[in-house]
Amino acid sequence: NSPNIGMVYVACHTYHMGANMTEIMRAAGDKLRLVHVADTMDHHRSHGLRYITNPPGNPVRVHQHLKIGDGDINWDEFFGGLAEIGFYDRDDTVMVSSVFAEDETAHDVSTYQLKTMTEYITKYR
Template sequence: MVKIALDPTPFHPDHDLLELPDLVARAGYEYLQLAPHPDVAPFFRHPKADDALVAAFRKRAADAGVGISSLLPVQRISWPEETQRVAAVRNFRRVLQIAVDLEVPVLNTEFSGRPERSEDSEDAFHRSMEEIVPILEREGLTLNFDPHPDDFVEDALEAWRVVRGLNTDRVGVVYVASHTFHYGDRATSFLPQVAGRLGAVYAADTFDHRRSHGLRYISNPPGNAARIHQHLKIGDGDVNWTELFATLRGTGFLDREDAIVVSNVFAEDETAHETSQYQLRTLRDLIAGA
């Protein structure tokens, strides 16, 4: 049965790292995904956790009865400038060791390249993966990629082609519902192609920026290259959740024990506890009804 995990990012500003497992448990979740945290693996920087802190977090999670489903590191492993790429790989090696020490077999991440230099970024990605894949294979880890808006690859199908080209089953994909309309809005055609290589689905809603002749929401100046999207609670945006979960059921994703659905609402920090509970209830209903 699919795991439902909470991304506790909304709690990061007001709570210490070691408080997070208890907060996740109080919201009713059995699992958490550890996203970039200033005490563990902040965005684009070398991890800050030593072995003692990693062990303490693992114990607090166990004491709270919360499993760590996955880690979410974000490093510039596809950066077209070599200095940053090399640093990112060094940082990523430490993240992989933290995953091993936490006994967490799954990491979900982003490509973290640049769309205006897509060819250079894809080349950088492959150079990084030449170093990372052997570690994944040796340690029995799985690394899944989300083609994040403003990355060198944003379309979901094209991202799958990049991942598939690595020719290893240790690397898969993440489907982020709040990125639906930047992916190409192709869940029903894309997800069946990925099948068992879909490692995680993130559950947050978003508006379709293409509606109302491109004026669903407005950024200035007109025509700028910003990729705007939201991480709203389910039902507050335009994602077709019934269709998405029916497709996930049809591919067998919801019946897999290694599959993960992550609630990652970032727009409701002032009601994070109540919103997290709402997300859990809604996800259970979507799974049951699919």
């Protein structure tokens, strides 16, 4: 129960953790102090063939950190779950945009992420 121990939730890792965001957030409670906000595609869709590799079935893992709306994350569940556990009301929490692979449009993506994250927080606060 050290105050120095906390949890980070990375939204775009959701499908690798069973896609149960709210359950994980509830279990972490006030230990959840940092969230990374980035979208990703659900690799379980299309019978596990969401990503095309050649040949099909290669043992690869695609790691995506896309901007909000470019993947399959349920953002209402994500931001609503954070509200449910009081994440927005505590002084010891941090939310960061965690998009990469958008170097060519990094400024625009960062502006979009900030605007969209702020809209969701306002909606659920």
